[in-house]
Amino acid sequence: MAVIACIVIAFAQPFIPGSNVATQEKETAIYLDNSYSMQSSGSKGELFKTAVTDLLERLPNDQKFTLFTNSNTYTNTTKKEVANDLLNSEYQSKPLSYEQIQLKANALLNDNKKRKELIIISDFQKIDETFPDTIKGLKRELVFLEAEGSNNISIDTAYISRRETNSIDISVSVTSDKAINNPVTLSLENNDVLVAKTSVDLTNLKDTGIFNFETSQPLQGRIYLEDNSLSFDNELFISNNIDRKIKVLAINTVDGDFLKRIYTEDEFDFTAVRSRDLNFNLLKEQNLIILNELNSISVNLAKEINTYLRNGGYLVMIPALDQSGYSSINNIQGTDNISEKEKRITEINYNHPLLKGVFNKQISNFQYPKVNATTNTISALNPILKFEDGSSFLFQKGNVFNFTAPLNNQNSNFKNSPLIVPILYNMGAQ
Incomplete structure (x- = not known):
């Protein structure tokens, strides 16, 4: 796997005959992306969890290194010290931008006598963002983790589409990356109790499901669907603020x-x-x-x-x-x-x-x-x-x-x- 190869290379002693770098020490920072998209499945399971497992297996036991995610930073640490945190790390909704990654790595790698190296492990979902190359002397290794051909179904919006004297209709827009031949079930919970189900047809990649809800009780609801690919966009919370007179x-x-x-x-x-x-x-x-x-x-x-x-x-x-x-x-x-x-x-x-x-x-x-x-x-x-x-x-x-x-x-x-x-x-x- 690419992660293993980069880690082995990063911590191997350099040897370039006749070069100053032959004896120059280096310090390495690892950025490990734990954004929601890293829940996607690769050939060995979830991308983030697979990357963590490979890191812990291949990093030398006594090797000091710096590692940061979207939510945590570990400086001058060892794999024993960070193993438990990484294995229990939670996914984050907002990943660091590419520029933020480089600037943070440059700040963490602050020994001017050592060569600086940054390994970035991610699925690189921000395809519309240009990767800057503005920090002099910082060597980068980009490790691309690719998900298998999965299909993501997501709830886009939910809104009240019709009001009657004693009820409302809640319309829910659902989209899919690929056409799905079988109906997809949507469920509505109110105060953690399942109150209704409906289905959407995603053969044309998008559809709208409708729930009818009696307004005799306040709505503090959760709308959700079952999608085995990604789970972060599979639920939406809705309230009709009926308590406000x-x-x-x-x-x-x-x-x-x-x-x-x-x-x-x-x-x-x-x-x-x-x-x-x-x-x-x-x-x-x-x-x-x-x-x-x-x-x-x-x-x-x-x-x-x-x-x-x-x-x-x-x-x-x-x-x-x-x-x-x-x-x-x-x-x-x-x-x-x-x-x-x-x-x-x-x-x-x-x-x-x-x-x-x-x-x-x-x-x-x-x-x-x-x-x-x-x-x-x-x-x-x-x-x-x-x-x-x-x-x-x-x-x-x-x-x-x-x-x-x-x-x-x-x-x-x-x-x-x-x-x-x-x-x-x-x-x-x-």
Whole structure:
């Protein structure tokens, strides 16, 4: 093996007739790579463990040498002194760069009267990095350890791809170096308990597996697969931070008790204030802000709300019939024509994200809620609920959910409809 050959040569006495080096002593440093990729299997087993075994077998018993890995340094030592540490060495995620290896070796080999020699034992995975040759008088021996034709399967990413009222879908992207004909199993643990399994098809080198997870319990999970090649990229940890309560602020001019019954304290940090008592410092902390039938929106409030929206916050606008200043807020349209004609809410957009998973089937006949007056007649591009004339009762524009009619009991019975709970709940869970 190349390791053996280099060690034998490195510690043999030089003899070049007529040369000054014939009697010049030398000191040798050995860099032994213990990065994750050295777990790969060679002809005799894992590359790192095989290299350690060969070193301990071939180094002279009384020979003093210096050896360093990505995590430890042993100066002027013997194999007896380092054997136990090397045999129990852990793999490291971040290997030294080639320049760092040379600089460290040069610092460790500090006897100017001796020739300096550096042996680098690695699988040299950093193929995009140029090996510098800038240290004068430092002789290098590069020992390349090559893995056998193995195939590495890795989990690249995991993310929440879909949210419903009581569950989430977790998508997991998996890739492989080579095509695999058999399905590869992915497992999901939550708090060290196996809760789900799925499989991916890697005949085309990549695939995505999906887990459905009930959100009635917090997710502190581990996703993993079985890969006999390399294990360092075979697991991923994921959390849905369900313990962090969602902050909802309702700014009311009219009664807002129905909101408190929806945004319960087990999941939400709900705050309700009268518009005249609003502290603007509260706005930036919220996940959702509800403007509940405000008669007027000041220039300063509009400015703060627009900043909040630009930073990714969500807003629900429940309009008042008597209103001013609404158009100062982005994606809000002030009243253009108040209509006091009674309208029924008859059409549900089941494909809107707020309503996905809410209904087991589409409902063709239900007790339609109604309104007595509307502030706008809009046929929105992204409607959620529509009136029987096709205009929008509730629609989304950007991060703003717009109602086109007040929800107070004098104007509408929508608060008594079973639709209101999942819709407003999911607005908060965005």
